[in-house]
Amino acid sequence: KPQLSNERREAQRNTDAAVLGAIKANADSRILRRYLKSR
Numbered sequence: 001k002p003q004l005s006n007e008r009r010e011a012q013r014n015t016d017a018a019v020l021g022a023i024k025a026n027a028d029s030r031i032l033r034r035y036l037k038s039r
Contacts, residue, residue, distance in 0.1 A: 004012075023032045 023029050026032060
């Protein structure tokens with residue numbers, strides 16, 4: 001498995017934080033989080 005650069009890891013953390021913030025603000029957040037976990 002290739003190692004990811006620190007730049008890539010940081011970019012992924014920022015993306016994840018933005019996506020999770022949007023999901024938590026949504027009325028259907030519980031369903032959306034379940035969906036993401038199932039993938």
